[in-house]
Amino acid sequence: MIGESLQRVEDPVLLRGQGRFAADVTLPGQLHMRVVRSPVAHGRIRSIDTSAARALPGVAAVWTHDDIADLPPIAFRLTPIESMLPYRQPVLARGRVRYVGEPVAVVFAESEYLAEDAAELVDVEVEALPATVDPTGEPTPWLDAEEVAWTAVEAADGAGRDNESATIHLEYGDPDAAFAAAAHVFDVDVRVGRHSGVPMECRGGSAHVDAATGVLMVNGAAKVPFWNRDAIAQMVGRSPHEVQLIEGHVGGGFGPRGELYPEDVLVPLATIRLGRPVRWVEDRQEHLTTCNHSRDQRHRLRAAVDETGLITALDGEFWADQGAYVRTHGATVAGLTASMLPGPYLLPSYRITGHVRMSNKTPAGTYRSPGRYEGTFARERLIDAIANGLGLDRIELRRRNFIPADAMPYRRPILAMGTELVYDSGDYALLMDRMEETFDLPTLREEVAARREAGELVGIGYGWFVEKSGLGPSEGARVMVDTGGSALVTTGASSVGQGVDTVLSQVVGEVLDLDLDRIRTVRGQTEHFNYGRGAFATRQSVMVGNAVLESALAVRAKALRVAAHHLEIDEADLELVRGRVQVVGTPGTGLGLGEIAALLEPHRAKAIGEEPGLTCDGWFHSDHMTYPYGVHVAVVQIDRGTGKPTLERFLVGYDVGKALNHLLVEGQITGGAAQGIGGALYEEFRYAEDGQPQATTFMDYLMPTMAEMPEFGVLVTEDAPSPLNPLGVKGAGEGGTTATAAAIASAVDDALSRPGSVTQTPIRPDLIRQLISEPGHEQSPNQKEH
Amino acid sequence: MKPSSFEYVRPESLAETLDLLHQDPEESKVLAGGQSLVPMMNFRLARPSRLIDINRVPGLAGTRVEGDRLVIGTRTRHLAVQNMSGADPLARLLRSAAAHVGHLPIRTRGTFGGSLAHSDAASEWCLIARLLDATMVVESRARGRREIPAADFFLSIFTTAMEPDELLVEVSLPRLGDEHRTGFAEFARRAGDFAIVAVTTDLAVEKGVVTHARVCIGGVADTPFRSGAAEATLVGQRLDDDIATSPLARAAAEAAASEVDPPSDAHGDAPYRRDLVRAMLTSSLAQGVAR
Known part of the structure; x- marks a missing residue:
């Protein structure tokens, strides 16, 4: 059962249109919330006149910051660097607006239409100030002393702050000595554009206070319901048990969705203060201008290389454009960029400085492969530059620098997400061998070369990477078999649509030898479990999967023990087959799991000295992350006249240690690649000089569609x-x-026969067209003689 | 993303429609396929106080041949144009342009006349109408029917020569003889997107020589742009079989690229749009020959 490509247990309901997404929940007597947002990127709020909006029939309330001045800014969930505290976002703008779309006021009305009508009547007068849209230069003033004092409470020191909210520095070995001794030095200066996870379902949620119990019920939870429950409880002044978060179906997460945003605090707060259920459903334009953006990094890296092509040191700086505020992710993206930048290579010496810079753009957070997508693009651009400079094959150079299999586990003396960075296992060269064979890369390369010879602009590119997954510290699970012989699996897991119900069921099905239709999973319900760290950092299968394994094994042991006692047979003579404990090799004997559950009803359990119920809790704890790894191979053809790149083929090799369900793993990889391709070629949140966003609808924010997808392998x-x-x-x-942008950039270089020509994403056709029309130069500009 | 309040009326006849338009021309909008209007209303960029839904009005959809003209009813869906029969150059051109209109759901609902009345300078039908010097037939209660040549119809983005109380009823296009070589090429980042630059061409060729040329370009001006320079370059010249690489195509492309004065925006700056004009013009000409 484990490893089998079973179809998802989640799908029948979704395919019938019977899912329950955030906007599917409507509550009797609900008010609709509409947010009034800043039309300018930076400015002082001179006045907010809400009188006309409040006078509109059907409007229950209009709030500005003055109405919620007692609310603190939202806390950091991850990577809480102290220096970042003053940069957090007020739930409603407090005197100053810092990005187009920032919540300035909020309207509660009897219908969505009325709420929008009223929102238009809120008169916000803003004195515009100059906007920062490229924060990669020298730091500029950002917060005044009063703002620091308000947001940071303890960090207040009477001083303002510039726009560098955090500086990350990691170092080991002796980079200076390595560069002094280097035979060659190469460098790159590259940028990854601003884009983000754009789930099919926008944000949204609703809340009501259950009159019978007094519990605050919050629908629309996703990703991190337990953390959000605690944060909401604290902000609205309740105990966590008085707040219940309910996760329904979630139409995609990818990092942005499910984090605690200002709107997620306003909905429950208004429910309590107005005494009415409140609902908010985000529209797409709001989503594109207010939900977390991501990426947008500039990297300046250099490598010291010896005569044989061994990279002896990597050194550099990067700038991460955080946007207007630091939200729940704290310094996670920059931290991961720094710690994961070395990738699959040995790199005896390493030094990196990351600058988290504020700008007048939508705040940024994590997006699928945060920090690694950006860092992998920059590093692999550098590796290609080295290969080209030394006249070495791009794969051969990588092979020479791989951490060898016999060096595993390989400890890099730095931290990643607060854990020691130890690559737990891996054979990078073997995966490359398998890719060569599986997809017959030698022939593919010959075909590409022959087409180029015949005049086509076509190329092949590679991106190598190491991922990380399974962030601890803990997850738990409870497996309970009822008297009907079916299993209920309760965990603190969350589903953003990735199939977690299916894989957890497979683990239980394997251990108890039950079909999936005899297993039901409960997750994302704070009422049913008391702990869950959430669906992020690729941690559900690793952490919750192993917790479920632990509890299922305990249930099996208990079933065998109780059956042995009841049947007066030695446990060693019993086995669990098809949900039944039987005498080894003798179907029809013994007891079904349901019968064993009945034997464990409390008074009977007491008689045999067992805890009641055929149920066991299991926990899994981990201090270290796991490190999957892979390679991406892209074939790109370019149209000379328009510069339009066509991604013809995209191949992914990925080692996941053990696949719980191959179909789902392949689906994850293909979907992930589609998003990476989007960022590499299409998607970009561009801004005008005055900070006005240029991509606020799907007309301008170019999500790739089926038609843009390559042939995948x-x-x-x-x-x-x-x-x-x-x-x-x-x-x-x-x-x-992870390496989509890296591989595609490498392929575009190859197609143009101009190594190092791609220095930014998205790789737009106009940029390629510009490269085509410039006089070409055969050698990369990256090499500096040393 | 909810529209402001509006009145919705659904007339059952053309006369009733024109009466309604006559009552309150400035504040009324005609709803046909709604593929542009409804999103604009949801963004509150359009705020008509009355929406006149013409989907039940008889006689506004469908195509018919009248002598040497093809007449297309205003409410003819894009998909119906794409599914048109006929092996003549005009039918081929219309089918090929229709395939570029949005995606299938948009083509199923959106209409030929709606697209023209919307007057987006890069839209497929605006280009075709201007290329072939179509005649727009509009009607109002006050002034009855009148005809507007395509050259006078498109005034600017989202602005036509129609009066607010007028309805675009049908469009008449010249049928093209077998000596015509037509083509339609457009560039968009993704399949189904609005064109960044689109070019459509119609050459009349006799004994291998271009006797008449029409070239219309979208995405370079506020209205569909007829490139007189490219047309003049082509007329009187002999067509090569391999036109895509021919000096004539290159000369026409250069003439058009020099003549246009395209805007710069997030989708492409002026020099890039000129490059696209060159590429799309070449591709459109090649289609005409390759048939």
């Missing part, structure tokens, strides 16, 4: 199981995305 390998967990799994959620 996915190779999932299980050559390097993780030694860190009993299942041996590593996460599959992000490796489809």
Whole structure:
């Protein structure tokens, strides 16, 4: 059962249109919330006149910051760097607006239409100030002392702050000595554009206070319901048990969705204060201008290389455009960029400085493969530059620098997400061999070369990467078999649509030998479990999967023990087959799991010295992450006249240690690659000089469609199981995305026969067309003689 | 993303429609396929106080041949144009242009006349109408029927020569003889997107020589742009079989690219749009020959 390509148990309901997404929940007597948003990127709020809006019949309330001045800014969920505290976002703008779309006021009305009518009547007068849209230069003033004092409470020191909210520095080895001794030095200066996860379902939610119990019920939870429950409880002044978060179906997460945003606090707060159910459903334009953006990094990297092509040191700086505020992710993206930048290579010395810079853009957070997508693009551009400069094959240079299999587990003396960075297992050269064979890369390269010879602009490119997954510290699960012989699996997991119900059921089905239709999973319900770290960092299969394994094994042991006692047979003579404990090799004997559950009704359990119920809790704890790894191969053809790139083929090789369900792993990889391709070629949140966003609808924010997708090839390998967990799994959620931009850039270079020509994403046709019309130069500009 | 309040009326006849338009021309909008109007209303960029739904009005949809003209009813869906029969150059041109209109759901609902009345300078039908010097037939209660030549119809983006109380009823296009070589090429980042630049061409060729040329370009001006320079370059010249690489195509492309004065925006700056004009013009000419 584990590993089988079973179809998703989630799908029948979704395919029939019977899912329950955030906007499917309507509550009797509900008010509709509409947010009044800043039309300018930066300015002082001179006045907000809400009188006309409040006078409109059907409007229950209109709030500005003055009405919620007691609310603190939302806390950091991850990577809480102290220096960033003053940069957090007020729930409603407080005196100053810092991006187009920032919540300035909020309207509650009897219908969505009335709410929009009233929102238009709120008169906000803003004195515009100059906007920062490229924060990669010298730091500029950002917060005044009063703002620091208000947002940061403890950090207040009477001083203002510039727009560098955090500086990340990681270093090991002796980079200076390495560069002094280097035979060659290469450098790159590259940028990854601003884009983000854009789920099919926009944000949204609703809340009401259950009159019978007094509990605040909040619908629309996703990703991190337990953390959000605690945060909401704290902000509205309740105990966590008085707040219940309910996760329904979620139409995609990808990082942005499910984090705690200002709107997610306003809905429950208004429910309490107005005494009415309140609902908010985000529209797409709001989504594109207010939900977390991501990426948008500039990297200046250099490598010291010896005579043989061994990279002896990597050194550099990067700038991450955080946008207007630091939200729940704290310094996560920049932190991961820094720690994961070395990738699959040995790199005896390393030094990186990351600058998290504020700008007048929508705040940024994590998006599928955060930090790794950006860092992998920059690093692999550098690796290509080295290969070209030394006249070495791009794959051969990578092979020379891979961490060898016999060096595993390989410890890099830095931290990643607060854990020691130890690559737990891997055989990078073997995966490359398998890719060569599976997809017959030698022939593919010959074909591409022959077409180029014949005059076509076509090229092949590669991107290597290491991912990380399975962030701890803990997850729990409870497996309970009822008297009907069916299993209920309760966990703190969350589903953003990735199929977690299916894989958790498969683990239970494997251990208890039950079909999936005898297993039901409960997740994302704070009422039913008391702990869950959430669906992020590719951690559900690793952490919750192993917790479920632990509890299912305990249930099986208990079933065998109780059956042995009841049947007066030695446990060693019993086996669990098809949900029944039977005498070894003798179907029809023994007891069904349901019968055993009945034997464990409380008074009978007490008589045999067992805890009541055929139920056990299991926990899995981990101090270290697992490190899956992979390679992306892209074939790109370019139209000379228009510069339009066509991604013809996209191949992914990815080692996940152990696949719980191959179909789902391949789906994760393909979907992840589609998103990575979007960022590499199409999607971009561009801004005008005055900070006005240029992509606020799907006309201008170009999500790729089926028509833009290449022919995919996915190779999932299980050559390097993780030694860190009993299942041996590593996460599959992000490796489809990581090196897409790197591989496509490499292929575009190759198609143009101009190594190093691609220095930014998205790789737009007008940029390629410009490269085509410039006089070409055969050698890369990257090499500096040393 | 909810429209402001409006009145919705659904007339059952042309006369009733024109009466309604006559009552309150400035504040009324005609709803046909709604593929542009409804999103604009949801964004509150359009705020008609009355929406006149013509989907039940008989006689506004469908095509018919009248002598040497093809007449297309205003409410003819894009998909119906795409599914038109006929092996003549005009039918081929219309089918090929229709395939570029949005995606299938948009083509199923959106209408030929709606697209023209919307007057987006890069839209397929605006280009074709201007290319072939179509005649727009509009009607109002006050002034009855009148005809507007395509050259006078498109005034600017979202602005036509129609009066607010007028309805575009049908469009008449010249049928093209077998000596015509037509083509339609457009560039968009993704399949189904609005064109960044589109070019459509119609050459009359006799004994291998171009006797008449029409070239219309979208995405370079506020209205569909007829490139007189490209047309003059082509007329009187002999067509090569391999036109895509021919000096004539290159000369026409250069003439058009020099003549246009395209805007710069997030989708492409002026020099890039000129490049696209060159590429699309070449591609359109090649289609005409390749048939």
